[in-house]
Amino acid sequence: xxxxxxxxxxxxxxxxxxxxxxxxxxxxxxxxxxxxxxxxxxxxxxxxxxxxxxxxxxxxxxxxxxxxxxxxxxxxxxxxxxxxxxxxxxxxxxxxxxxxxxxxxxxxxxxxxxxxxxxxxxxxxxxxxxxxxxxxxxxxxxxxxxxxxxxxxxxxxxxxxxxxxxxxxxxxxxxxxxxxxxxxxxxxxxxxxxxxxxxxxxxxxxxxxxxxxxxxxxxxxxxxxxxxxxxxxxxxxxxxxxxxxxxxxxxxxxxxxxxxxxxxxxxxxxxxxxxxxxxxxxxxxxxxxxxxxxxxxxxxxxxxxxxxxxxxxxxxxxxxxxxxxxxxxxxxxxxxxxxxxxxxxxxxxxxxxxxxxxxxxxxxxxxxxxxxxxxxxxxxxxxxxxxxxxxxxxxxxxxxxxxxxxxxxxxxxxxxxxxxxxxxxxxxxxxxxxxxxxxxxxxxxxxxxxxxxxxxxxxxxxxxxxxxxxxxxxxxxxxxxxxxxxxxxxxxxxxxxxxxxxxxxxxxxxxxxxxxxxxxxxxxxxxxxxxxxxxxxxxxxxxxxxxxxxxxxxxxxxxxxxxxxxxxxxxxxxxxxxxxxxxxxxxxxxxxxxxxxxxxxxxxxxxxxxxxxxxxxxxxxxxxxxxxx
Amino acid sequence: xxxxxxxxxxxxxxxxxxxxxxxxxxxxxxxxxxxxxxxxxxxxxxxxxxxxxxxxxxxxxxxxxxxxxxxxxxxxxxxxxxxxxxxxxxxxxxxxxxxxxxxxxxxxxxxxxxxxxxxxxxxxxxxxxxxxxxxxxxxxxxxxxxxxxxxxxxxxxxxxxxxxxxxxxxxxxxxxxxxxxxxxxxxxxxxxxxxxxxxxxxxxxxxxxxxxxxxxxxxxxxxxxxxxxxxxxxxxxxxxxxxxxxxxxxxxxxxxxxxxxxxxxxxxxxxxxxxxxxxxxxxxxxxxxx
Numbered sequence: 001x002x003x004x005x006x007x008x009x010x011x012x013x014x015x016x017x018x019x020x021x022x023x024x025x026x027x028x029x030x031x032x033x034x035x036x037x038x039x040x041x042x043x044x045x046x047x048x049x050x051x052x053x054x055x056x057x058x059x060x061x062x063x064x065x066x067x068x069x070x071x072x073x074x075x076x077x078x079x080x081x082x083x084x085x086x087x088x089x090x091x092x093x094x095x096x097x098x099x100x101x102x103x104x105x106x107x108x109x110x111x112x113x114x115x116x117x118x119x120x121x122x123x124x125x126x127x128x129x130x131x132x133x134x135x136x137x138x139x140x141x142x143x144x145x146x147x148x149x150x151x152x153x154x155x156x157x158x159x160x161x162x163x164x165x166x167x168x169x170x171x172x173x174x175x176x177x178x179x180x181x182x183x184x185x186x187x188x189x190x191x192x193x194x195x196x197x198x199x200x201x202x203x204x205x206x207x208x209x210x211x212x213x214x215x216x217x218x219x220x221x222x223x224x225x226x227x228x229x230x231x232x233x234x235x236x237x238x239x240x241x242x243x244x245x246x247x248x249x250x251x252x253x254x255x256x257x258x259x260x261x262x263x264x265x266x267x268x269x270x271x272x273x274x275x276x277x278x279x280x281x282x283x284x285x286x287x288x289x290x291x292x293x294x295x296x297x298x299x300x301x302x303x304x305x306x307x308x309x310x311x312x313x314x315x316x317x318x319x320x321x322x323x324x325x326x327x328x329x330x331x332x333x334x335x336x337x338x339x340x341x342x343x344x345x346x347x348x349x350x351x352x353x354x355x356x357x358x359x360x361x362x363x364x365x366x367x368x369x370x371x372x373x374x375x376x377x378x379x380x381x382x383x384x385x386x387x388x389x390x391x392x393x394x395x396x397x398x399x400x401x402x403x404x405x406x407x408x409x410x411x412x413x414x415x416x417x418x419x420x421x422x423x424x425x426x427x428x429x430x431x432x433x434x435x436x437x438x439x440x441x442x443x444x445x446x447x448x449x450x451x452x453x454x455x456x457x458x459x460x461x462x463x464x465x466x467x468x469x470x471x472x473x474x475x476x477x478x479x480x481x482x483x484x485x486x487x488x489x490x491x492x493x494x495x496x497x498x499x500x501x502x503x504x505x506x507x508x509x510x511x512x513x514x515x516x517x518x519x520x521x522x523x524x525x526x527x528x529x530x531x532x533x534x535x536x537x538x539x540x541x542x543x544x545x546x547x548x549x550x551x552x553x554x555x556x557x558x559x560x561x562x563x564x565x566x567x568x569x570x571x572x573x574x575x576x577x578x579x580x581x582x583x584x585x586x587x588x589x590x591x592x593x594x595x596x597x598x599x600x601x602x603x604x605x606x607x608x609x610x611x612x613x614x615x616x617x618x619x620x621x622x623x624x625x626x627x628x629x
Numbered sequence: 630x631x632x633x634x635x636x637x638x639x640x641x642x643x644x645x646x647x648x649x650x651x652x653x654x655x656x657x658x659x660x661x662x663x664x665x666x667x668x669x670x671x672x673x674x675x676x677x678x679x680x681x682x683x684x685x686x687x688x689x690x691x692x693x694x695x696x697x698x699x700x701x702x703x704x705x706x707x708x709x710x711x712x713x714x715x716x717x718x719x720x721x722x723x724x725x726x727x728x729x730x731x732x733x734x735x736x737x738x739x740x741x742x743x744x745x746x747x748x749x750x751x752x753x754x755x756x757x758x759x760x761x762x763x764x765x766x767x768x769x770x771x772x773x774x775x776x777x778x779x780x781x782x783x784x785x786x787x788x789x790x791x792x793x794x795x796x797x798x799x800x801x802x803x804x805x806x807x808x809x810x811x812x813x814x815x816x817x818x819x820x821x822x823x824x825x826x827x828x829x830x831x832x833x834x835x836x837x838x839x840x841x842x843x844x845x846x847x848x849x850x851x852x853x854x855x856x857x858x859x860x861x862x863x864x865x866x867x868x869x870x871x872x873x874x875x876x877x878x879x880x881x882x883x884x885x886x887x888x889x890x891x892x893x894x895x896x897x898x899x900x901x902x903x904x905x906x907x908x909x910x911x912x913x914x915x916x917x918x919x
Contacts (some may be wrong), residue, residue: 149868213831221865225843228825228867315843316911321826322841357715357726364736386828387839388768388820388846395755402747402754409743416707417735421647423717423725441704445697452754454689454763457837458676461828461863525675527832529863533871536859581723612725 019076021104028204031070036063042079054528057307060215061233064241068204075200076106080193106200111593114178114491116199118485121170124206126561128162131155133554136547142540144171152533153233154217158209161222162237163473165246166206168288168335170477171289171342172253173199175484176281178492180257182586182593183275184267185619187600189260191252198253205245214236221531223332226313226324230305237306238300247296247331250338254288257281268604275584275608276359279366280345291334298327319410322389329380337376339473343440343480344411346431350487351415354430355422355580358609359416368410375404385456394453401451405594408444412437427580428502432483435510439475443468446521465526482488482509482560490575494591495566501563505556512553519546584608585619647714655706659699667695677897679858681851683835684765689757696750766820766838766846769908777851781817784810785906788795788820788827788840791869793860802906803893808860810852810878811885820846821909828864831877839864845908852879 016022039059072078102112103119133156138146147155181189189195212218216233224243229236263283264275302324310341311317313324352359359365378400385394415437424430440564446468449455459465482505490496519542528535528543535543567573576589584607586593600621608618651685671691717724757763762773785796786808796804810816820829820839829848830837831854838848855878862873880888893900904910 144871149871152677153865153868153870208633219870220869221863223865225826225865228865231825232867267790312821315841320843322844322885325826355715355726356724358730360732361736364731384839386766386837387826388766388841388844391762391767391770392772394758395751398758399748400755402751404746406740406743412704413735413739413835416704416711417732419711419715421729422715423721423724424712424715425717434708437708441701441726445700448693448697448750449690452689452693452750453758454686454754454766455693457682457763457765457835458686458690458832460837461655461830523745525863527859531865531870532861603703610727610728 004140006405014617019074020101020105021075024074025198027074028067028071031065031073034070035059035066038062038066041522047097057234057237060237061241061303061307062078064208064237067208068201068245072197077193077197077200098253104197106193108188108196109595110177110181110189110192111256111492111595113195113199117169117173117177118489120199120203120493121166121173122561124162124166126168126557127206127210128159128166129554129557131159131162132550134551135159135209138533139535139543140547142535142543147484149533150217150219153219153221153531154213157218157221157239157463158212159222161209161242162206164222164335164339165209165243166202167473167609168246168250168338168478169198169202169253170339170481171346171484172257172281172284172288173202175277175346175488176257176285176342177490179425179586180260180278180281181264182589182597183278183584183606184261184264184269185585185598186260187597188263189256191256194252194256198249198256201245201249201252205242205249208238208245209242212236212242214303214387223328224299224302224324225321225328226302226305227315227319227321227326229302230314234358237303240303240306244296244299244303247292247299250292254285254290254292254521257285258289261285266602266604266619268619270604272362273604273607273618275349275364276369276465277345277349279369280342280348284341284345286373287334287338287341287376291331291338292557294327295331295335298324298331301327315409318350319514322387325384325387326381326389329383332383333380334376335370336469336473339477340440341369341372343436343476344372344408346480346484347415347436348418349584350429350433352501352609352611353487353580354425354433354585355419356425356611357418357422358611358613359411359414359607360417362607362609364410365414368407368414371407372404375400375407379404382451382456385453386460398451398453402448405444405448412441418444422607428497428499428509429483429487429580430508431503431506431510431597432479432486435479435506436483437474439479439513442474442518443471447473458527459524460529462524463520463528465528466530467517467520467524472516475513479510479513482506488546488586491580491586491589491593494575495571496572496573496579497567498563498573498577499568505560505563508556508559509553512549512556515549516546516553519549562583574582583618585612588617647710651706651710653696654710655699655703656759658702658706660733662702663695663698667691670694676832679833679856680764680835680853682761682849683833684834685757685760686765689754689763692753692847693750696746713904724821740892759895761851762849764835764848764850765849769845769847771847771849775815777815778817778849781815781849783817783819784808785908786818786829786838786840786867787823787910788829788862788873790825790867791862791873793829793873793875795860796906797889797892798906800889800893801900802903803900804890804894804903805896808874809885809888810851810879811879811882812854812879814882815849815851818848819908820851823910825866826864827862827866827873828862830861831858832861833858837863843909843911855879855881857902 036059039062043058103322138152212235215235217233218239220228304310305312311319313319348365381397382401449464450461486502523542528539575591602619603622604619606618670728674687674690677689678684731834773822787794795808796802819823820838822842827840834850836848838846838851858877860875860877906911
């Protein structure tokens with residue numbers, strides 16, 4: 001940027017006032033109070049009429065509603081539609097060329113949104129991890145010691161909701177937003193403002209969940225089962241609003257990804273040439289766009305039960321506790337594959353680069369991803385095998401649950417055969433991918449016990465199932481999340497990350513992770529229920545072992561955070577254009593990628609996995625001087 | 630799982646037959662490990678042999694553990710072999726490997742074998758489930774009914790925040806604070822709740838059934854010899870969920886007869902006020918609002 005351009009910018013105080021994060025926060029707080037007092041003014045008199053009502057829930061719900069609206073208005077989400085209404089010409093891009101300030105505002109550059117997601121998600125992942133440390137501190141002793149019982153349940157609930165809610169976008173947020181347009185040869189997402197909206201809604205949601213502690217927390221865990229969620233304190237409203245907002249964010253993100261991938265591929269990029277990562281994003285986005293609306297509706301029903309005296313989930317009023325369980329898991333099972341599928345795709349995307357071989361069985365891999373995506377719709381009642389709902393359908397759900405291991409197996413065989421006879425380089429990203437095989441194998445095989453109804457009678461609701469999903473989600477999603485960080489952050493930031501520090505982080509995290517969660521299988525087999533603050537005295541040694549390992553796991557993540565920030569902020573070792581000698585298109589662009597991605601839209605002639613098949617690139621810039629943006 | 634995951638590329642492409650080595654190592658390891666796992670790990674798997682249903686679950690767990698052992702062996706052998714053999718020396722780190730893109734035989738073998746294993750497991754699980762319901766809650770109209778269902782002893786388990794109580798409809802609907810069951814008896818547990826969802830979990834008996842308000846959730850269990858067992862709530866049910874546990878007892882028939890007689894006598898003064906025995910009880914409406 002030239003000196004003249006710098007001088008032309010307004011002074012700092014002027015830049016702080018305007019449509020940015022600061023204004024968003026101010027208007028958000030203002031909107032909160034407008035909602036709060038507005039609702040009191042409206043329903044206050046009738047509260048005296050309904051003598052047995054103990055608290056004005058409506059005011060809290062409307063307060064958060066007003067807060068979110070104010071926050072989004074402050075960020076500038078209304079500027080464009082209002083300007084169009086007033087007859088101003090349309091402008092496509094917003095704040096794409098400023099400096100650091102664009103990360104704190106509504107920005108429609110998909111690369112900025114990706115990096116916003118990386119830090120935003122990272123922040124809430126860190127908070128969720130701290131909650132886990134506190135949970136393990138409480139479980140150092142068999143009786144309840146450290147926190148009051150209600151606080152412990154709130155910690156459990158916030159940890160679960162934070163991880164399941166915020167990390168649904170853990171891969172699609174940072175990496176798909178950043179990489180999918182580049183990989184498909186586009187200059188932007190299909191709906192850039194909606195893309196920005198998904199991020200800022202998610203941030204608002206995360207903050208709202210944190211505020212639950214001011215309202216007494218919530219006792220239900222991340223599943224929020226009714227009718228317990230109806231009788232709970234006001235903190236429950238924070239959970240319901242949080243998760244509904246996450247659902248809105250997921251739906252929009254999913255639709256945006258689907259439309260982008262279907263309609264904006266560059267010339268020559270046929271479905272069989274698409275990078276496998278994009279296929280993984282597409283299969284995940286399909287689940288997001290179709291499952292999250294169920295969640296939004298379910299939580300709205302629970303909110304109405306709380307604020308408007310409906311009785312969807314209250315048996316005495318004709319409702320059913322089964323209804324909530326059923327609806328929640330219709331969303332909830334696709335949800336866990338929303339978490340797992342991007343991990344599959346990242347593993348298959350990274351392995352060819354470091355084995356120096358083409359991706360083996362491309363079509364089988366795609367079939368695996370789409371097969372998991374499809375089958376995940378037909379398995380949800382395995383979460384409620386012992387609830388008594390549809391007892392005669394249990395053999396069907398047992399079968400469908402076990403069938404899903406077939407497409408999952410496709411991912412395994414494709415990954416394994418890609419490594420076979422390769423020229424393997426043990427870089428940090430590859431180590432994290434190899435750890436995925438180990439962790440997800442244990443997670444998947446333990447899932448066989450949970451899918452088998454007779455075996456599930458013992459393991460259901462115990463620490464066994466808790467260990468199972470931590471192996472699949474943390475071992476599957478979080479390890480590939482770090483693989484993606486070590487693999488793509490040099491491209492995203494232009495800063496090369498140290499291999500030595502990365503390997504220390506990997507081994508520390510891998511060993512601590514397994515030391516933490518493997519004993520939980522035994523603890524669950526021995527009969528310790530999840531989410532209970534007490535346990536048998538004979539299990540104290542194992543629990544203490546797990547707690548100490550969990551602290552080490554937390555420290556490994558702290559080690560990552562410190563080294564990561566240090567390298568990005570201070571060391572700043574420049575990354576080359578293509579540090580991994582990858583054939584993928586994003587690694588043929590400068591690091592970091594320029595604002596408009598490509599000078600000319602690329603024309604593809606093959607998939608990016610042609611290792612050992614000659615030096616020709618899989619794409620060339622289009623001959624025409626102007627792309628088709 | 631696949632018998633042939635590593636078939637060599639077209640003849641003569643590789644002087645060492647890596648695939649054959651992996652397969653032989655895998656078969657040998659599996660043949661050794663699987664029986665060892667079944668014999669030595671099987672008996673210590675949960676939940677023990679204190680009821681017929683618990684023994685059935687131990688059988689299931691043993692079969693599953695034995696089935697996943699060869700899978701674990703395959704992955705172990707494959708990765709140890711591949712990661713040690715195909716390691717790039719620093720000098721040739723960026724040389725490309727052979728461009729193997731596909732092999733129909735491997736794909737078909739893999740799909741066929743994984744499908745066969747999965748279908749066999751689902752069939753086995755269904756067969757086991759349909760014997761007696763495996764101690765799991767089956768809802769108000771169970772499909773997996775053991776023989777002699779009409780002569781079973783009935784016990785109602787009532788969950789409420791945060792304790793369990795029991796009613797014995799065969800003994801005048803008397804309500805007790807503790808669970809006593811006679812030995813060597815088939816028991817039908819009718820699990821229900823007065824407020825939120827609980828889950829009745831008697832670990833040693835291999836019984837787990839959710840307690841839903843307004844629902845009768847049936848589980849069957851056949852007791853064996855005298856025993857004391859832990860009862861816990863396995864579904865998060867609010868503030869004192871962690872303290873919702875009790876000790877239940879299986880006692881000889883005569884001891885049970887005298888215990889239930891004593892309970893009826895103790896309860897005679899209050900049983901008048903109990904609601905009539907029913908499969909479920911509607912609690913007072915729980916309301917929020919405003």
